[in-house]
Amino acid sequence: MLSNIGNILIIIVIAISISIIYFSLISLKDKNNFISTKIITLSLYQTTFSITCFFSLIIGFVISDFSLTTVYQNSHSLKPLFYKISGTWGNHEGSLLLWINVLVIFSYLFLIYNKKSKKNYRLYTLIVQNILILGFLFFLFINSNPFSLIIPNPKEGLGLNPILQDPALAIHPPLLYIGFVGSSIYFSAAVASLITKYNDKFFALSIKPWILISWSFQTLGIIIGSIWAYYELGWGGFWFWDPVENSSLMPWFVMTALMHSIIVLQKRNALYYWVIILCLMTFILSVTGTFLVRSGILNSVHTFANDPSRGLYILIFLSLMIFGALTVFFINYKNDNYVFAANSKETFILVNNWFMAFYLATVLIGTTYPIFTEVLSNIQISVGPPFYNLVILPIVIPFLILMALGPKAKWIKNKFKNLYFFSIVLIVSVIINILITYFFRSYSILSNLIIISSVFLILYSMIDLLKFFKKNTFLDLPRVISHLGFGFLVFFIGINHNFSIEKDFNLKEGEKKKFENYIIHFKSLETQKEKNYQSIIGNFNITNVDNFNEEILKPEIRIYKNPDTLTYEASIKTKLDYDLYLTMSNISRSELYNIKFQKKPFMIWIWFSALLISIGGFLRFYKYEN
Amino acid sequence: MLKKKIKNRILFLILILSISVLSIFFILKTLNNNILYFRTPSEININEKIKIGKHMRVGGMVKKNSISADNNEIKFIITDFNNEIIVTYNGAIPNLFSEEKGVIAEGVLKDRKYFIADKILAKHDENYMPPELKDILKKDAK
Numbered sequence: 001m002l003s004n005i006g007n008i009l010i011i012i013v014i015a016i017s018i019s020i021i022y023f024s025l026i027s028l029k030d031k032n033n034f035i036s037t038k039i040i041t042l043s044l045y046q047t048t049f050s051i052t053c054f055f056s057l058i059i060g061f062v063i064s065d066f067s068l069t070t071v072y073q074n075s076h077s078l079k080p081l082f083y084k085i086s087g088t089w090g091n092h093e094g095s096l097l098l099w100i101n102v103l104v105i106f107s108y109l110f111l112i113y114n115k116k117s118k119k120n121y122r123l124y125t126l127i128v129q130n131i132l133i134l135g136f137l138f139f140l141f142i143n144s145n146p147f148s149l150i151i152p153n154p155k156e157g158l159g160l161n162p163i164l165q166d167p168a169l170a171i172h173p174p175l176l177y178i179g180f181v182g183s184s185i186y187f188s189a190a191v192a193s194l195i196t197k198y199n200d201k202f203f204a205l206s207i208k209p210w211i212l213i214s215w216s217f218q219t220l221g222i223i224i225g226s227i228w229a230y231y232e233l234g235w236g237g238f239w240f241w242d243p244v245e246n247s248s249l250m251p252w253f254v255m256t257a258l259m260h261s262i263i264v265l266q267k268r269n270a271l272y273y274w275v276i277i278l279c280l281m282t283f284i285l286s287v288t289g290t291f292l293v294r295s296g297i298l299n300s301v302h303t304f305a306n307d308p309s310r311g312l313y314i315l316i317f318l319s320l321m322i323f324g325a326l327t328v329f330f331i332n333y334k335n336d337n338y339v340f341a342a343n344s345k346e347t348f349i350l351v352n353n354w355f356m357a358f359y360l361a362t363v364l365i366g367t368t369y370p371i372f373t374e375v376l377s378n379i380q381i382s383v384g385p386p387f388y389n390l391v392i393l394p395i396v397i398p399f400l401i402l403m404a405l406g407p408k409a410k411w412i413k414n415k416f417k418n419l420y421f422f423s424i425v426l427i428v429s430v431i432i433n434i435l436i437t438y439f440f441r442s443y444s445i446l447s448n449l450i451i452i453s454s455v456f457l458i459l460y461s462m463i464d465l466l467k468f469f470k471k472n473t474f475l476d477l478p479r480v481i482s483h484l485g486f487g488f489l490v491f492f493i494g495i496n497h498n499f500s501i502e503k504d505f506n507l508k509e510g511e512k513k514k515f516e517n518y519i520i521h522f523k524s525l526e527t528q529k530e531k532n533y534q535s536i537i538g539n540f541n542i543t544n545v546d547n548f549n550e551e552i553l554k555p556e557i558r559i560y561k562n563p564d565t566l567t568y569e570a571s572i573k574t575k576l577d578y579d580l581y582l583t584m585s586n587i588s589r590s591e592l593y594n595i596k597f598q599k600k601p602f603m604i605w606i607w608f609s610a611l612l613i614s615i616g617g618f619l620r621f622y623k624y625e626n
Numbered sequence: 627m628l629k630k631k632i633k634n635r636i637l638f639l640i641l642i643l644s645i646s647v648l649s650i651f652f653i654l655k656t657l658n659n660n661i662l663y664f665r666t667p668s669e670i671n672i673n674e675k676i677k678i679g680k681h682m683r684v685g686g687m688v689k690k691n692s693i694s695a696d697n698n699e700i701k702f703i704i705t706d707f708n709n710e711i712i713v714t715y716n717g718a719i720p721n722l723f724s725e726e727k728g729v730i731a732e733g734v735l736k737d738r739k740y741f742i743a744d745k746i747l748a749k750h751d752e753n754y755m756p757p758e759l760k761d762i763l764k765k766d767a768k
Contacts, residue, residue, distance in 0.1 A: 235718060339631075362653055369657060380664035382683065384732075387660035391653055504717045506695050513697075566721045585719050587700060588693045594700065596718035 002060045003068055006147030009053035013104070014137050016046040017130045024123045024130075033119050039126070040111060046133075047108045054088075054101050057146050061088045067153045070094060070146045076159035078532050078561075086170030087160045092294060092310070093146035095173055100140060102181040103133050110185050110210065117198070117206045124192030125185070132184055135317050143313050162533065162560040162567050168228040172221055176248060179218025180289075183251060183282040185210050186258075190279035191325055194332040204266035207279070209624050211262060215255045216617030222248055223610045231570050236502070236581045236598040238606070241388045246367045247289025250360055254282045257356035259617075260349045267411060268346060270338040273329075274353075280325045287318050292367070343414045348406035355399050362391045393446060400453035400490060403483055404460035407476070425463075429455035436495075443498040451494050457487035478620035485612025492602045492609055501599040506592040513595075517545045520597060533560045538584045538593065540571075555584040579603040662732065667709040670738055678735050684711060684743075685730040693725055704729060704741075715743040 020042050027036055060068050061084045064077040074091040075084055088094045107129040114122055140146070163169075186207045193203045225248070230238040239245065258278040264271045291314040340346040366383045373379050405422075416422070433452045437443065461484035468474055503515055507522045514520075521541040528535050536557045543550050556569040573580040581598040663676075664683045670676055684704055692703035699716045702725075713731050723729060723746060733743035 358649055361650070365653055365657065369661075381661045382664065383657065384660060384662055387657055390656045390660065506697050506700065511697075568721050583718055585721065585723075587695045587719070588724050589691070590693070590695045592695045592697070594695070594719050 002056055002065050003147045003149050006053060006056050006060075006068075007141075007145070009049055009056065010137065010141050010145075010147070013046055013050045013053065013100075014134065014141070016042055016049065017134050017137065020046065021127050021130050021134075024127050028120055028123055035111070035119060035122060039123075043108045043111050043126070047104050050101050050104045054097050057094055057097060058085055058088045060147075061085060061094075064157065066155070066157050067149055068146070069148045069150045072150050072154050072157050074160050075157040076532070077156060079160060079165070080531065082167075082170065083160060083165045087164075089173045090160055090164045090169070093140070093144045095177070096136065096140050096144050097146055098174065098177055099181050100133060100136050102177050103129065103136065103184055106182055106185045106210070107133065107188075110189070113209075114206050117202060118196060121189075121192050121196045121198040121203070121206075124195050125188045128188035128191045129185065132188065132321075135321075139313050139317065143310060159560070162558065162565050163232060166228060166232060168224050169232075172224045172228060175217050175224060176221030179214045179216075179221055179255075180248075180251060180286040182210065182214030182217065183255065183286055185214075186279045187283035187325070190276045191328050194276060194328050197332070199272050201266050201269055203272075204262050204275070208262055208266065209621055211255065211259050212617055212621040212624065215252075215259055216614050216621060218248070218252050218255060219610070219614035219617060222252065223607065223614065226610075227607060230603070231572055232567075236570070236583075236596070236600060241366070241383075241385045243367050244293050246363050247285075247292055250289060250363055250367075251282050251285040253356045253360040253363070254278055254285060257353045258282060260352045264346055264349050270336075270340075270346065271350075272336065273333060276329065278353075280329070284318070284322055284325070287314065287321065291315055291318055341413045343409070343416070345406070345409040345411045345414065348402065348409045351402055352406065355395065355402075358395060359392060362388065393450065396490060397449050397453045400450075400457045400487065403486065404457040407464075407479060407483070425456060425459050426452075429453070429459060441499065447494055447498055450490060454487050454491035454494060458484060458491060461487060478616045478623065480616075481619060482613045482616025485609045485614075485616060488609030488612065489606065492605045496601050496603065496606060499601045501597075503597045505595055505597075506587065506590075507595050508591050508593070518597070518599075519543045519545060520595070522593070522595070533558045535559070535569075536586075540582060540584075542580060542582070542597075551580055553580060553582040555582045557584065557586060574604055576604065577601060664730075666706045667704055667711040668706050670711060670735065671709040676735070678737055681732075681734055683730050683732045683747075684713070684735075684741055685728070686710075688723070688725050688727055688729050690725050704731065711739055711741050713741045713743050715746060717744065717746070719746055 020039060023036075023039050023042065027039065030036075057068075057070070059065075060071050061075050062081065064071065064075060064084070066072045066075075070091060070093045074094075075087050079087070089098045107126065110129070111122060111126055189203075189207050189210075193199055222245075225245070226238045229240070229245075230236065258275065261271050261275055261278065265275050291311060294310050294314065340350070366387055369383055370381050373381050429452045432455050433448060436451065437448070461480050464476070464480045465484070468477060468480070501516065501518075503518075505513055507513060507520075509522055509525055512519060512521045519542070521543070523539040523541055526537050526539070528537060536559070537554050538556075540553045540555070541550060542553060551573055553571040553573060555571040558567045558569060559565075560567065568583050568585050570581055570583045572582075578599055578601040581596075581600060583596045585594045587594055662681060662683050664685060665673075665676060667684065667686055670684065676682075686704040686706040689703040689705045689710060692701075694701050699714050700719065701712065701714050703710050703712055705711075713733075715731065715733075730747040731741060731743035732745040732747065733741055735741055
């Protein structure tokens with residue numbers, strides 16, 4: 001029943017997309033300067049039907065209709081309702097439907113919110129966007145249909161991987177998709193702008209809010225994913241340079257570059273072709289990331305159920321997309337000359353773009369290199385965190401300094417008047433760093449430099465913030481918030497990295513372990529029954545010898561029935577200045593339990609500063625809209 | 627005036643080019659030093675080129691009845707059904723680590739029969755098998 005409804009809805013959406021393209025092509029020749037209500041209505045229907053289609057899949061999950069293959073493979077009737085719903089996008093087919101929904105919704109919103117732009121530009125954007133929509137719809141319908149039936153009708157589903165049954169992971173994909181897929185709209189707009197030669201300030205203004213909104217959501221999505229990895233994967237880290245993480249980070253770099261250079265196009269009417277390239281690249285990288293993850297080409301610790309035939313389709317689609325976009329680009333490319341003074345805001349923004357390009361190149365090479373070696377020489381390798389740390393960290397130092405100075409530069413021609421001020425702030429940051437090393441613990445030269453430069457950025461941004469309050473003008477507030485957030489992020493990560501305590505050992509029930517200034521007492525074990533799992537809970541007392549501060553931590557081992565899986569739940573005590581982190585795992589044929597204890601300073605501040613970055617983006621969007 | 631402009635531009639171009647060449651060189655150089663090769667116990671046993679003391683990944687199955695533990699470390703044997711290697715490990719073990727299941731250990735080779743791991747890879751679902759291991763099983767089936 002649901003299967004039929006779903007399939008019919010998909011076909012309707014396909015039909016509407018084709019007719020939108022058809023009517024748009026016809027109406028391109030019209031002389032008048034407004035888009036006929038027919039197209040707008042069609043677009044509205046398209047949105048309504050595709051949302052309905054998504055909801056019918058959600059209903060399938062909620063009522064546990066196991067005649068649908070997707071529901072059968074990823075759900076179970078005993079699962080809590082919340083995870084039944086989030087299970088909808090916790091699998092390939094459902095998440096692809098979500099992907100299409102974002103494409104369609106953005107297409108409609110762009111159409112109705114850009115009334116001021118030229119008609120043909122809007123129409124071409126709509127056409128390109130609908131070609132993308134069609135591409136993914138066919139993929140969904142033919143290769144990954146969430147409404148495909150399973151015969152005979154199974155009584156019970158296989159269940160959702162327990163590790164995905166988590167609130168953070170329920171909201172993580174939608175957030176990330178708004179970022180990832182939201183970038184499609186400026187891909188389409190860029191192609192449209194090339195065709196219609198709509199290449200001035202107004203083009204910049206028409207796509208800017210979409211860049212801001214997708215960037216902010218992408219940032220938020222990455223943060224949520226990172227928080228999830230922190231408490232769920234049980235390693236106490238929050239970033240592993242894993243291919244899946246990298247593929248969410250790569251579009252983010254380009255988006256960040258785009259967000260900055262679009263200002264140059266808007267204010268100085270320059271860098272048009274560069275902006276176009278960035279627009280095209282963002283969505284291309286998003287799809288590439290999806291291709292790498294879904295096709296199973298990359299060996300990742302995160303797994304998605306993967307299937308080579310999916311990879312092939314995405315690869316073909318991706319190549320067509322790149323080829324098409326580049327063809328349009330080179331047909332319409334004209335050599336445009338502009339000379340920027342070496343010391344000007346324009347140059348600073350370009351410098352930001354270089355840094356982003358460098359980070360992108362690093363991550364791209366690191367992520368794809370294993371594929372090439374495997375194909376070319378059949379040697380299996382992996383590229384680990386040391387590579388990224390060695391390449392990226394030193395480059396962060398000048399980046400932070402320039403990030404503080406750049407926004408102060410003037411357009412066209414800038415002069416450094418405040419060399420005095422610069423030196424004072426620099427000296428203060430050095431002093432702060434020396435105080436930290438003096439009172440706590442010394443660390444490597446690289447760490448010293450990173451802490452100094454991040455403190456430098458923090459101080460610069462703080463001073464800006466103070467000035468705003470004095471003058472009572474808050475025009476540049478979003479930028480300061482994001483930059484300040486980034487400064488804090490680097491600072492806290494630096495501190496966290498250098499002051500973390502980590503200890504692994506094995507204990508029996510009742511035993512104690514002493515190290516540094518901690519005593520860990522494994523008091524007892526208890527079991528508990530929950531709705532869809534059983535858990536073994538360890539009671540641990542952690543005593544700090546210095547101040548006799550005692551904490552109780554209770555890590556768990558959960559045994560899920562559907563599917564049969566174990567998960568280890570870390571027990572985390574979060575405080576303002578540090579997190580205590582404890583995981584426990586069983587060892588086969590042994591009474592010993594494997595314990596991992598960590599003390600991680602300022603974890604909550606890392607999340608908070610990352611959030612600041614994204615809040616800045618939302619704030620700019622909000623201000624822009626008013 | 628014009629000449630100066632052109633000269634500046636050429637200088638600028640050279641600067642950019644050399645910076646990008648340098649940075650790509652830097653990236654590739656670091657990459658080369660930080661690659662982890664994936665090996666099987668048989669490769670380690672046979673291939674003389676694999677140097678002792680190198681950081682690498684070893685993959686295979688955890689041998690039946692091979693896991694043992696004391697207060698500080700865990701010991702187990704990775705096998706590819708032809709050769710095996712003893713692994714000691716001090717750290718957190720992932721939730722799907724158990725006997726007769728696939729495993730990848732990352733660490734340092736002490737000698738051809740002995741490996742000290744500093745990381746054991748976690749896998750998210752029970753159906754998941756790293757592509758390397760699939761290859762091993764396929765080879766074994768032949």
